[in-house]
Amino acid sequence: MSNISKLLSCTQKLGVRSYSSEAVKLFANRDFLVQNPETKITTLPNGIRVATEQSFGETASIGVWVDSGSVYENEKNNGVAHFLEHMIFKGTEKRPSPNFIETEVENMGGNLNAFTSREHSAYYMKVLKENIPNAVDILSDILQNSKFDQKLIDDERHTILSEMQYIQSQENELVFDQLHATAFQGSPLGRTILGPVENINSITRNDIKKFMEDNYTGQRLVIAASGAVNHEQLVQQVKEKFGSIKAGDAAPRQLITNEFVGSELRVRDDSIPLVHFAVAVKGLSWSSPDYFVLELIQTMIGNWSRSIAAGRNVSSNLGEVVATEGLAESYSTFFSCYNDTGLFGNFGVAQPGRVDDLVCEMLKEWQRIANACTDAEVQRAKQSLIASSLMQYDGTSKICESIGRQVLTLGRRITPAELYLRIAEISVSDVRRVARELLVDVSPAVTAIGSVENFPDYNFVRGWSYWNRL
Amino acid sequence: MLSRLVVKKPFVRSVCAHSSSPYQFNRHHHHHHTLDRFLETGIILDQYIIYSSFIESKRVAELTTLENGMKVVSLSGGFTGPAAALGIFVNTGSRFESQTNAGSNQVLKNLAFQSNESKIYLQVQREIAEIGSTAFAQISRDNLLISSEVLPPFSKQMLTSLSNITNPKLAYHEVRDCTEQTIEESESLEHCPVTQVFESLHKQAYRGRTLGRPLVAPVCNLGSLATEQVVDVANSAFTPSNLTLVGVGLNHKDLVKEAQQLKFGKTNGGAANKGESAKYVGGDEITYVTGNNHIVLAFEGVSYKNTKDVAASAVLKAILGGGSIQPKTAPGNGKTSRLFTLLEKNQSSLVKTDSININYQDTGLFGVYAESTETSQVGQVIANLANEFATVAKSAVSAQELDRAKNIAKTTVLEQTDSRSGALEFVGKQALYNNAKVLTPEEFVQEINSVTAEDIKRVASKMLQSRPTLIVRGNIQDVPTLDQVQSLTKFF
Incomplete structure (x- = not known):
């Protein structure tokens, strides 16, 4: 009998409630459940949490998850979280143009992508294991030093509007936006992620920068990684590259109430x-x-x-x-x-x-x-x-x-x-x-x-x- | 209390395992140090949920041929998560079909989860659902794949289900119903331009024989397809020597042993489907339709047999790349590739570009694909595509571009095989195609590492020496002739 089975049968002997015996009934052999890499989580002084699961191999996925989405917007700046996500890829001091970033990512055979939901934004990469430090550098650079060039912001309005057009041609997407609009009417969750056309046309560079300063703070960031990643090394790299992000406060969740309305x-x-x-x-x-x-x-x-x-x-x-x-x-x-x-x-x-x-x-x-x-x-x-x-x-x-x-x-x-x-x-x-x-x-x-x-x-x-x- | 715990190394406690558990339970106040409900059963379960016995291992590919001729191939080691993949490749498909039984393999695919000699259809489907497995059947020109994912404790049960599936009952009413279903499928693909273009590509490239037979079942023949014909195809397909069993995340020796105890196929012996070998011919086909134009320009590519060239063709594909404006191509999916650059330069006419690299057992296809707007100049688009391809063969790629393409080709393979089902197809196909040695994804990456600029030039030039295959659906007004295309790509 494996150690794990012993553990579970022990709990049965303790005469405890039935669920462990239910568990025993379902599978005779549960060893496979624990043949999973351990999750290591370290919290840095500025509140950033680094969480990894080292499963080895040749590649690693690494990403920055931010406790920030459209729910933290108001009527006036609705759409800014998503707009920000688009602008992050448009250039920094060190990487002056969108093309520069794209070429750097593709040179190492990696890929870089992002999404924004109602409560989260995420920026993630997949790279060969030798390029992990580079990936951390790119993510830290775009998340801290993006220039938000005014001309590129104006160009991007067009891209976001065509994305909106695409979404509005998908009935299932429309139904869920409508469902949020009615179920959470008057609440932040009721608004769409892309925001109304007026906002997409009027969001300014300052709106974007302000939203980022308010929301992209240490306590609200998680850096997650899986694959050929060593926890201690990654923590060290994140300390170096993300250490200067200010801690800020935890997400102001208590200030947001989303009333469900039948x-x-x-x-x-x-x-x-x-x-x-x-x-x-x-x-x-x-x-x-x-x-x-x-x-x-x-x-x-x-x-x-x-x-x-x-x-x-x-x-x-x-x-x-x-x-x-x-x-x-x-x-x-x-x-x-x-x-x-x-x-x-x-x-x-x-x-x-x-x-x-x-x-x-x-x-x-x-x-x-x-x-x-x-x-x-x-x-x-x-x-x-x-x-x-x-x-x-x-x-x-x-x-x-x-x-x-x-x-x-x-x-x-x-x-x-x-x-x-x-x-x-x-x-x-x-x-x-x-x-x-x-x-x-x-x-x-x-x-x-x-x-x-x-x-x-x-x-x-x-x-x-x-x-x-x- | 902790000392009672007998655990294997390594045992490390997660930093935040329950410092901030969200599961708030008030029923057990005495466990003051945590709110986790598993403490109801004492500390032991609590340790169990964060215990890890995972150890690093390299992926290993192993191949065994059983006495009855069935191959068993597996990829074990590495990390596959708390699940495994099990599948069967059957050496059958449209390349073995004739004029009279065209479409029968599509019907066979739809019959996969119908009644077999051991179970009726409801049992077949419920048995898979009951253990939480997922399974699908997929037919290509040269193989039928029945693929499943399963939790390791149920792998034997799933294997039994798969073995039963290789002995289908083919009752008259089930064949009839699945033929009806196949007709619906074929009809729904009638208006899918990409499917149609790829059908034409194969038809012309192999001039209606072998790989040039229709993959989409021809509706005109399905009406007269008799149950006996489907039974004949099944009888010659489901012989042990046509079967390749594939496991990912399972112990190879155990899998072989379990497979030996089960009956796979309709017969104990029987020959393997041989068929004639595919001969690339080339040709063109133009079809008038309204809407966007779909264009393919292809040449004879490389076969699965030559690993070195397969690796070179994968790098060549990364160099040509492709992408689309909407949905936007993200960095890492070809943004710096030649075809994407072409697309960006011609945004008013090009909607989508892609490179095509298909490797079969005895041949292959390599080419470029484009979707252009209704008002675009088709002749110009084709000239541009031909030019992009010819340039790779004419002038050596720079060291930087080669490095980039190799890195992209490597991550593409590793990404695909990172998932269990992708890994299953990767090793399964090699075994199906009788490769002497089945490579792990990591070994294939080594092959990519050794690709040189000279290899790219050699492989690309060789492709361009074959007669082109040109397919246009859309505006057929100014499509160049094959000779004209050849003069664009010929440079030697």
């Missing part, structure tokens, strides 16, 4: 042949103790699309109904987390004539899970969630991304073993409890675009969120 926003456009919609409830924040239970519920409700091989044989109950009745082109279950709130619900694409049945079936499934889900289906979903969560550890880029996000949102890293145990301990009663708290008798946020004429009235949807006992 509401509806529909945009009728009959030139779009289908209905694209989302029905959401207030979900959970990153640090909620029920985080994994809700992830499990997400797995149970599942996803389906016309192109999946399993067709009507999918393991989710809703998927089977949708496939058999031909209710949708596709549907998915989403769970977006934020620092103080979250969104949970279903996204769907359907023919106008089927959409009311589809929405009804979705909410019926929520009620079924809250009131009548079975042990067998919970166990099956657990197995599938454990597997899909563990399979996320696939390649240094994905791992680096997940280290950065977790350290930023939770202040620590969740190991495969913890992930496994947290999911394995969930019971049917946990699932029903969380589903009842979140999915039963609630006023959801509803949004739809396209041929929405036949989309059910808000009060119908609200009414489907509970079952009457007769």
